[in-house]
Amino acid sequence: MRLALRESARSFGRAPLLSALSVVTIGFSLFAFGLFGLVALNIRNTVRLIEERVEIRAFLIDGTPVDVAAVAVGDIGSFPEVARAEFVSKEQALTLARRELREFREEFDASVLPASIDVRLKDGFRDPQTVNAVAARLRSYPFVDEVRYGDEWVEKVYRLRNIATITGLVLGLAFAAVSVIIIGATIRMTVLARSREIAIMRMVGATDSFIRSPFLIEGFAKGILGGAMALLLTWGAHRLFTQMVLETQFFSPRVAVAGVLVGGLIGALGSALSVGRHLREVT
Amino acid sequence: MTGPRPADGGTGAAGAPSHTGTFGASGIIRFSSVAKEYPRTGTALAGVSLVVAKGEFVFLTGPSGSGKSTLLKLVYMEERPSRGEVRVSGVSSSTARGGDIARLRRKLGIVFQDFRLLEDRTAxxxxxxxxxxxxxPRAGMHAKAARALTQVGLASKGTSLPRELSGGEQQRVAIARALVNDPFVLIADEPTGNLDDRATRGIFQLLRDINAAGTAVVMATHDMELIKRSELRTIELNRGQVVFDSAADPAAGGGGAR
Known part of the structure; x- marks a missing residue:
């Protein structure tokens, strides 16, 4: 292990430019990966915020007795998908409307707005099918006049979230694959530069795993350095965006550390593939 | 088929001091009907059978492309035979895996014409x-290296870089590297091919001394003068076949006498 560490340090020292180039290349590909991750994270967060506001409103026929509505609220509140059901009287609706739409304050009077039951769904039950199903059940009450929940809107939000998730995954994997290839190529240059040494190692009886270990350490170290560089760049971009455009969220510390470690793993993987190929070629 | 096949156990081991382990009467290197074919260049060896005994000195000669280097590569298992079997110190080419080959090579010293030294490291x-x-083990590593350098006559050149040494000296460093793990066979692929007469004599004498201490030596060479002068066992290859083996034909001279 000590020898493997020394050999990988020696390789850094012997070709500082090539090593720096590898780190920078890894850094930039992980930076692209990080930026996209950040965009995906913020889209997801925004979508979640919007989702939390998904609300189904069942307007009641004028003159529905309050006690009937109260029984229905209890009944609806016990649906497994429902987080909260609330009765909103005509007066409450008016107060709410006046507060939300200040400029039309004088236009409203209590007879305009119907009473309603407002329903919020639990997390995980805000997909279009569930929303439709709950809306249909609300409609089946004889005293419900109309149910509104912005069906188009719910579907759009849900689709946006799916697209963000899938695009994030696909592009993330693509960037990871590109990083592995780039790291493999840079390590391959190191491997070729040291092919004489590798041949001598084999000649005197070093095992393949022994020959591989300094390269794995080197790849891991380059990946970690590249990952750290990418983290700094991503953080810088995030700060800049937050200051100049709008407030965005950054990765949690755990995700940031995991990202740098992933850089290390990608480095080690690229390295293993590259050395493995060389060892097979010379056999 | 092939040229003459030597008797089991070969010759020339008598009188050599006992070295690592016992290899029995079958020799430390045994080729049994070995053929080697390369996809592009065709047949390199065809039906080669031979035995090298413990402590023996064997010259391997023949024109360029006759299969000398291939035969040596089969000994240190850089190549595997297309047919037949090579056994070296109990390790069979038919069953050896990567780890077995690595361990085998630690007990073989290998020397090449081009020295194969690391240019950025001292002797x-x-x-x-x-x-x-x-x-x-780390303990005693430096002492072992110093002993090997002393053995090849380079005790005072340990701190020199290869480019600061003459060709003969560089080959001595390569031989010291081959000796440092106490091999039972030293395989030398034209070790004097790049050297002048004086350096050639020096390297050859060094190989004789190493052999006298009990290490078998298999040396591929074109140098007929050297072969004639030394009267050691000589195997001649031509077009991948053994066409002459002095061990099987003592009247021809050599026959392993040292």
Whole structure:
């Protein structure tokens, strides 16, 4: 292990430019990966915020007795998908409307707005099918006049979230694959530069795993350095965006550390593939 | 078929001091009907059978492309036979895996015409390298390297870089590296091919001394003068076949006498 560490340090020292180039290349590909991750994270967060506001409103026929509505609220509140059901009287609706739409304050009077039951769904039950199903059940009450929940809107939000998730995954994997290839190529240059040494190692009886270990350490170290560089760049971009455009969220510390470690793993993987190929070629 | 086949156990081992382990009467290197074909260049060896005994000195000769290097590569298992079997110190080419081959090579010293030294390391570091990469214990490593350098007559050149040494000296460093793990066979592929007469004589004498201490030596060479002068066992290859083996034909001279 000590020898493997020394050999990988020696390789850094012997070709500082090539090593720096590898780190920078890894850094930039992980930076692209990080930026996209950040965009995906913020889209997801925004979508979640919007989702939390998904609300189904069942307007009641004028003159529905309050006690009937109260029984229905209890009944609806016990649906497994429902987080909260609330009765909103005509007066409450008016107060709410006046507060939300200040400029039309004088236009409203209590007879305009119907009473309603407002329903919020639990997390995980805000997909279009569930929303439709709950809306249909609300409609089946004889005293419900109309149910509104912005069906188009719910579907759009849900689709946006799916697209963000899938695009994030696909592009993330693509960037990871590109990083592995780039790291493999840079390590391959190191491997070729040291092919004489590798041949001598084999000649005197070093095992393949022994020959591989300094390269794995080197790849891991380059990946970690590249990952750290990418983290700094991503953080810088995030700060800049937050200051100049709008407030965005950054990765949690755990995700940031995991990202740098992933850089290390990608480095080690690229390295293993590259050395493995060389060892097979010379056999 | 092939040229003459030597008797089991070969010749020339008598009188050599006992070395590592016992190899029995079957020799430390045994080729049984070995053929080697390369996809592009065709047949390199065809039906070669031979035995090299413990402590023996064997010249391997023949024109370029006759299969000398291929035969040596089969000994240190850089190549596997297309047919037949090579056994070296109990390791069979038919069953050996990567780890077995690595361990086998630690007991073989290999020397090439082009020395194959690491240019950015001193003579001593080149020798130490062979110990370090085979996981030898750290204690006594430097003493072992110094002993090997002394054995090849380079005790005072341990701190020199290869480019500061003459060709003969560089080959001595390569031999010290081959010796540092106490091999039972030294395989030398034209070790004097790049050297002048004086250096050639020096290297050859060094190989004789190493052999006298009990290590078998298999040396591929074109140098007919050297072969004639030394009267050692000589195997001649031509077009991948053994066409002459002095061990099987003592009247022809050589026959392993040292």
């Amino acid at each position: 001593e570091q080149n020798v130490l390298f062979a110990l370090e990469v085979t996981g030898a």
